[in-house]
Amino acid sequence: EAAVTQSPRNKVAVTGGKVTLSCNQTNNHNNMYWYRQDTGHGLRLIHYSYGAGSTEKGDIPDGYKASRPSQENFSLILELATPSQTSVYFCASGDASGGGYAEQFFGPGTRLTVL
Amino acid sequence: QQQVRQSSQSLTVWEGETAILNCSYENSAFDYFPWYQQFPGEGPALLIAIRSVSDKKEDGRFTIFFNKREKNLSLHIKDSQPGDSATYFCAASERNSGTYQRFGTGTKLQVVP
Numbered sequence: 001e002a003a004v005t006q007s008p009r010n011k012v013a014v015t016g017g018k019v020t021l022s023c024n025q026t027n028n029h030n031n032m033y034w035y036r037q038d039t040g041h042g043l044r045l046i047h048y049s050y051g052a053g054s055t056e057k058g059d060i061p062d063g064y065k066a067s068r069p070s071q072e073n074f075s076l077i078l079e080l081a082t083p084s085q086t087s088v089y090f091c092a093s094g095d096a097s098g099g100g101y102a103e104q105f106f107g108p109g110t111r112l113t114v115l
Numbered sequence: 116q117q118q119v120r121q122s123s124q125s126l127t128v129w130e131g132e133t134a135i136l137n138c139s140y141e142n143s144a145f146d147y148f149p150w151y152q153q154f155p156g157e158g159p160a161l162l163i164a165i166r167s168v169s170d171k172k173e174d175g176r177f178t179i180f181f182n183k184r185e186k187n188l189s190l191h192i193k194d195s196q197p198g199d200s201a202t203y204f205c206a207a208s209e210r211n212s213g214t215y216q217r218f219g220t221g222t223k224l225q226v227v228p
Contacts, residue, residue: 004158033215040124042204042220043159058215090158101147101166101210106158 003027004107006091012113019078021110023091030096032074033104034058034066036087043090049074050096081114088112118142119207121219129227134195136222138205139187145207149216150179150190153202162203163190195226 004025013019025032033048045058047066055066063085065077078085089110094102120139128134138148146167151159165172165179165188172179181188192199202223208216 031215035218040220042121043218045215045217048215059217092158101164101208103149103161103164104151104159104216106151106160108156108158 004091004093004105006089006107006110008110009108010111012115013078013081014115015082017081019081019112019114021076021078021089021091021112023074023076023107024072025074025091025093025105025107026072027093027095027105028071029093029105030071031094031102032068033092033094034064034074034076035090035092036060036085037090037109038087046076046089083114086112086114117220118145118217119205119219121205121222123222124220125223125225127225127227128195130195130197132195134192134199134224134226136190136192136203136205136224137187138189138219139185140207141186142207142209143186144209145217146210147208147216148179148181148188149206149208150177151204151206151218153204153221155201159202159204192224195224197226197228200224200226 030051034046035043049068067075091107092104094104149164152162153159176193178191205219206216
């Protein structure tokens with residue numbers, strides 16, 4: 001069954017530390033996305049990718065980097081984590097042929113706490 | 116700036132009632148409006164979607180009413196069930212201008228038995 005998985009599911013990090021969140025999809029979708037979800041803000045797009053080797057900035061990219069080494073994998077990197085990055089992070093994939101009409105398939109989320 | 120707005124952060128209805136969740140948007144170029152449903156501890160999942168050429172989309176107990184002139188839409192959940200208790204996100208996108216969708220802040224629905 002096609003799926004989007006994320007690891008780790010929970011992470012506690014220290015301020016100033018490096019954090020890598022990983023996402024894997026078996027949907028064979030070209031497009032992948034990273035969002036963060038915070039109460040009062042909904043889902044906000046951090047970075048997205050159109051395929052292996054490509055990354056694009058979303059609406060709130062500051063403090064985050066992304067890496068897409070393959071069709072299946074998309075990572076979100078916090079080089080210097082700060083408490084303001086405490087949040088729930090979701091990865092999603094979508095079929096590029098659908099353009100803006102494409103359904104997005106979400107992973108189960110990663111809860112990140114930065115102390 | 117919030118391009119997609121959901122006026123209610125939370126909504127409580129009794130079982131059997133119709134829940135109405137509202138959404139509005141800023142960008143006139145948006146032409147596709149999906150609603151996603153999210154249960155606690157899970158990622159959002161597509162529930163129902165409408166394109167701007169239509170003013171109504173129905174799927175079982177779920178109906179979207181769309182008003183292009185007023186730039187707003189609503190999700191109606193008829194005969195609400197406790198299992199419908201979830202957070203609902205309104206989203207919007209354009210077919211030809213990028214592939215990502217802009218999400219609202221979400222409305223948490225509670226259906227009381």
